[in-house]
Amino acid sequence: MARRRGNGRGTLQIMVGIILILCVASAALFAPYLASHDPLHTDAGNWLRPPGGGHLFGTDRLGRDIFSRVLYGTRISLTVGIVAMFLSVSIGTTMGALAGYYGGFTDTVIMRITDLVMVFPSLFLVLSLVAIFDPALWLVVAVIGFTGWPGLARLVRGEMLRLREADFTASARLVGASAPRIIVLHLLPNALGPLLISATLFVPAAIMTEAGLGYFGLGIQPPVPTLGNMLRDAQFYMRHAWWYAAFPGLFIFISVFAFHLLGEGLRSRFDVRSARRSNYA
Amino acid sequence: MNIITKLLMRRAAQTVFILLGVTLVTFLMMHYAPGRPFAANPELRLDPTAVERWFQLRELDQPLPSQYLSWLSRVTRGDFGISLIYNRPVTELLIERLPATLLLTLTSFLLSLSLAVVLGTAAAVKRGSVIDSAVGAASLAGISVPGFWLGMILMMIFAYRLPWLPAAGMRTPGGGTLVDLAAHMVMPLVVLSAGSFAYYVRFVRFAVLDCLTADYVRTARAKGLPPAIILIRHVLPNAAIPIVTVAALSLPMLFTGALITENVFSWPGVGRFVIASTLARDYPVIMFVNFSMAMLTALANLLADIVYLVVDPRVRLNQ
Numbered sequence: 266m267a268r269r270r271g272n273g274r275g276t277l278q279i280m281v282g283i284i285l286i287l288c289v290a291s292a293a294l295f296a297p298y299l300a301s302h303d304p305l306h307t308d309a310g311n312w313l314r315p316p317g318g319g320h321l322f323g324t325d326r327l328g329r330d331i332f333s334r335v336l337y338g339t340r341i342s343l344t345v346g347i348v349a350m351f352l353s354v355s356i357g358t359t360m361g362a363l364a365g366y367y368g369g370f371t372d373t374v375i376m377r378i379t380d381l382v383m384v385f386p387s388l389f390l391v392l393s394l395v396a397i398f399d400p401a402l403w404l405v406v407a408v409i410g411f412t413g414w415p416g417l418a419r420l421v422r423g424e425m426l427r428l429r430e431a432d433f434t435a436s437a438r439l440v441g442a443s444a445p446r447i448i449v450l451h452l453l454p455n456a457l458g459p460l461l462i463s464a465t466l467f468v469p470a471a472i473m474t475e476a477g478l479g480y481f482g483l484g485i486q487p488p489v490p491t492l493g494n495m496l497r498d499a500q501f502y503m504r505h506a507w508w509y510a511a512f513p514g515l516f517i518f519i520s521v522f523a524f525h526l527l528g529e530g531l532r533s534r535f536d537v538r539s540a541r542r543s544n545y546a
Numbered sequence: 547m548n549i550i551t552k553l554l555m556r557r558a559a560q561t562v563f564i565l566l567g568v569t570l571v572t573f574l575m576m577h578y579a580p581g582r583p584f585a586a587n588p589e590l591r592l593d594p595t596a597v598e599r600w601f602q603l604r605e606l607d608q609p610l611p612s613q614y615l616s617w618l619s620r621v622t623r624g625d626f627g628i629s630l631i632y633n634r635p636v637t638e639l640l641i642e643r644l645p646a647t648l649l650l651t652l653t654s655f656l657l658s659l660s661l662a663v664v665l666g667t668a669a670a671v672k673r674g675s676v677i678d679s680a681v682g683a684a685s686l687a688g689i690s691v692p693g694f695w696l697g698m699i700l701m702m703i704f705a706y707r708l709p710w711l712p713a714a715g716m717r718t719p720g721g722g723t724l725v726d727l728a729a730h731m732v733m734p735l736v737v738l739s740a741g742s743f744a745y746y747v748r749f750v751r752f753a754v755l756d757c758l759t760a761d762y763v764r765t766a767r768a769k770g771l772p773p774a775i776i777l778i779r780h781v782l783p784n785a786a787i788p789i790v791t792v793a794a795l796s797l798p799m800l801f802t803g804a805l806i807t808e809n810v811f812s813w814p815g816v817g818r819f820v821i822a823s824t825l826a827r828d829y830p831v832i833m834f835v836n837f838s839m840a841m842l843t844a845l846a847n848l849l850a851d852i853v854y855l856v857v858d859p860r861v862r863l864n865q
Binding site for chain 1: 567
């Protein structure tokens with residue numbers, strides 16, 4: 266009974282999360298069709314207009330349509346979040362699987378590299394990289410993807426350590442399966458649950474980092490609209506134009522919230538520990 | 547030799563290795579990045595030969611390996627160098643700005659942690675109740691809201707629309723009373739605490755739930771102890787362990803949060819200074835900040851390991 270209720274709650278979170286993600290994703294995907302204006306088109310006579318009169322979310326300091334800009338900004342946020350997640354998951358899984366499966370010297374070397382990346386103050390890495398290269402989309406994705414993997418590597422390593430002594434691993438080894446085959450076909454599928462949860466929760470963190478970079482002027486540069494660099498512009502007009510800051514931030518919030526909800530739902534559904542807990546109390 | 551000493555020594559060796567790596571990477575990136583000190587601001591119209599002489603004086607014309615080695619040897623003597631721009635010791639510049647940052651971060655730390663312990667425990671004990679759902683929703687919202695946006699929205703409402711709170715800074719010029727300081731702190735504290743509360747409260751809830759299912763709680767209940775006594779005497783002391791660990795590990799995160807909050811509210815702390823110095827290529831400041839952040843993170847990790855060792859006998863036995 267109690268267990269059933271625990272699963273039910275996870276399902277609701279997963280459903281709402283997925284629906285929200287689909288909404289945000291289609292807004293981003295169909296931005297060219299949904300946008301009422303060209304996001305880059307400036308209109309000097311119409312700056313800082315409140316919502317209404319053909320501009321759903323009002324206009325910004327150059328008379329650009331905030332609704333259209335928010336749609337294109339969401340596009341960038343989701344792209345960064347998802348691509349950086351795939352990058353991090355690939356690196357983290359490879360590192361963690363190698364370290365956990367082989368152990369010994371391989372493990373030591375990989376885990377020391379992991380520690381190094383984990384301890385590195387990534388904000389300063391970003392500051393330096395942004396100074397070297399122009400902060401384009403690929404750079405933001407690369408920075409977030411290449412600094413975000415240590416947690417995933419530790420997770421996968423732990424799962425490998427747990428699974429490599431399992432009977433099915435031993436029998437696979439006995440029939441002569443190669444190490445890569447065992448890792449990819451036998452071990453990783455068994456670690457899929459925790460990996461899926463971590464991957465889902467990586468996306469909102471990446472979206473938040475991208476927005477933060479934009480806010481500090483270190484992300485993708487104007488005139489390309491990102492939710493972060495719109496907020497950076499908006500902070501000088503807070504006194505008179507609430508809509509300027511309100512809507513871009515709201516879209517960051519909704520995107521991040523949706524992925525967190527999905528991640529939490531997946532956790533209460535697949536996590537052994539919380540399933541055990543839901544049998545009680 | 548006892549196990550904690552052994553762990554400490556192994557970790558100290560690893561930390562030295564990691565710090566070497568972090569400082570070397572920072573050093574190389576910093577020097578290969580385009581833009582030199584004083585170049586970011588062409589309006590200054592500095593005399594190029596004077597700048598060149600200044601660089602020579604500060605040994606910036608030396609080959610990079612020897613610059614790095616001389617930085618290292620000075621650091622081992624506790625000397626982190628002199629700011630290129632302020633011409634004052636780096637440590638002095640940061641220590642001046644540290645109290646403002648500590649006031650903000652430590653208050654926020656205590657506030658969000660105590661609030662999280664109270665509400666997280668309530669949520670766990672009344673699992674599935676309205677309190678539990680409300681705490682869950684608040685935590686989800688707190689994690690999902692970008693701090694700088696929350697700060698801007700608060701400022702729009704409580705400083706501009708309703709003139710209740712000062713919009714920025716730490717004290718009103720000429721003010722300086724404690725009430726004035728508190729009024730300036732309200733919004734930065736809310737922004738800084740929202741994220742960390744959301745983060746702590748879920749750990750508190752998990753930890754307390756975990757202990758509530760333990761056998762010794764069932765025993766205590768079977769003995770007929772009142773629920774309040776079980777909670778205070780049996781559950782909370784055991785739940786404290788993971789909570790303390792998470793709190794310790796989150797200390798570096800608090801400083802990153804302060805960086806953002808200080809920028810939004812023009813709080814005169816370390817955060818704004820750090821961003822400005824990095825953009826201005828003040829090499830000694832950049833090196834010191836990266837070094838101390840890496841050090842702080844490493845220490846937080848070590849602290850968490852020691853707490854684990856002290857409280858979990860199984861870890862000790864496995865060694």
